[in-house]
Amino acid sequence: MRGLPLYWKVVLTNGAVFLAGTLALALTPARVSEDVLASEAVVLAVGLTVMVVVDAWLLRSTLRPVDRVIREMETVDLVRPGRRLDQPPAGPGAQLVSGWNALLDRLEAERAEGSAKALAAQEAERHRIAQELHDEVGQSLTVVLLGLKRAEDQVPPELADVADDLALVRESARAGLDDVRRVARRLRPGVLEDLGLLSALAALASDFTALGRGHLTRTTSPGLPPLSPQAELVVYRVAQEALTNVARHAAATEVALSLTRVGDAVVLEVRDDGHGTPIDEPGSGVLGMRERAVLVGGTLAIDSVPGQGTTVRLAVPA
Known part of the structure; x- marks a missing residue:
């Protein structure tokens, strides 16, 4: 039966069990009367039980791994890798479990590779944004601070209110510059690279x-x-x-x-x-x-x- 699809293995297994039961009725002295006797009913019950038990025993090694794989499919989480099913010794169930474990290996490897590329691209984008914040926005705010300070120094004494307003705007710009620098540090941990x-x-x-x-x-x-x-x-x-x-x-x-x-x-x-x-x-x-x-x-x-x-x-x- 090696190499046959699982469907035909189940069909042939059941057919073998039923054939054995038919041959037992045909070749042994066991007979069933028109009015079933108690002894005959016992023989039929025992025979049916034996057939069911034998069928279940033969199918267990084939179908039990299928149930295990189905349960694993419902709970698998690629973010928590490493979970694998125990490999059965032989049979179609062993092939199914082996294929499932190989599939998980491939999926986890592809996910890890994709995540690594995505995170690397994310870090590169963080680095670029942090550099632009530092070089462009930060320098622009620095120019604004210097201009506000120069304008504040040139305000005549009689316009003290204007000087106070310029000082408030300059402090707001300084706070904005500090925020830009803090965001840039969070995006690109330069201290991690340097220290x-x-x-x-x-x-x-x-x-x-x-x-x-x-x-x-x-x-x-x-x-x-x-x-x-x-x-x-x-x-x-x-x-x-x-x-x-x-x-x-x-x-x-x-x-x-x-x-x-x-x-x-x-x-x-x-x-x-x-x-x-x-x-x-x-x-x-x-x-x-x-x-x-x-x-x-x-x-x-x-x-x-x-x-x-x-x-x-x-x-x-x-």
Whole structure:
């Protein structure tokens, strides 16, 4: 039966069982009277039971893997890779499971490649926008500041009100320049490239504290193993997204940011005491963090309980 479609294997298996039952009735002394006797009814019941049991036993090795694959199809999540079905020893079920596992391998590889390209394009676009903000908008606002200062210095004393108005406009322009620089830093973490991950996380903590959205405690373990530039960028972006979510949604008073070593992995943890929300349908931010974690072989776990805060934990292999 090797090489036959599954449909014909099921048909031939059932046919073999029914043929065996027919031959048993035809070649053995077992007979059924016009009025079925009790002994004959017992023989028929036993025969039917044996046929059903044998049929079920023969079909189990063939159809059980089909059910396993169907259940796996309903729950598979490519953002959490690595789940595979155990390989049966032989039979058509083994071929089905092998094909399903190979399909998952191909889908996860294609998704990882596509996500890597998309995130690389995203980082390149962030870099370009940050450069334009710094070189064009930032310089234009700097020129405006200098012009306002010059105009303010040239206002005669009798027009003090005009000088005060110019000073207010100049301070507004200065605040706008600071906002542009802050946005540029968030888009392109120059401190990460120049000073490393620990300094970049310290800058994130300082920016969060400056917003006044809660008290932040930062903890780092000494002797952390080195990470690749891509892994450092993933850790930075996940910390940035987690702190942004805390500032926007958590209403937290205490926030803890830690970077420690656990075994052979570097673990980033962002924990807050905000109101917390169940992560039943994650948004684009959470999905983005998970995809970034997958790119560097890491794992992301989010534990959020209403009224008890949220914990984001990223583990990246060193």
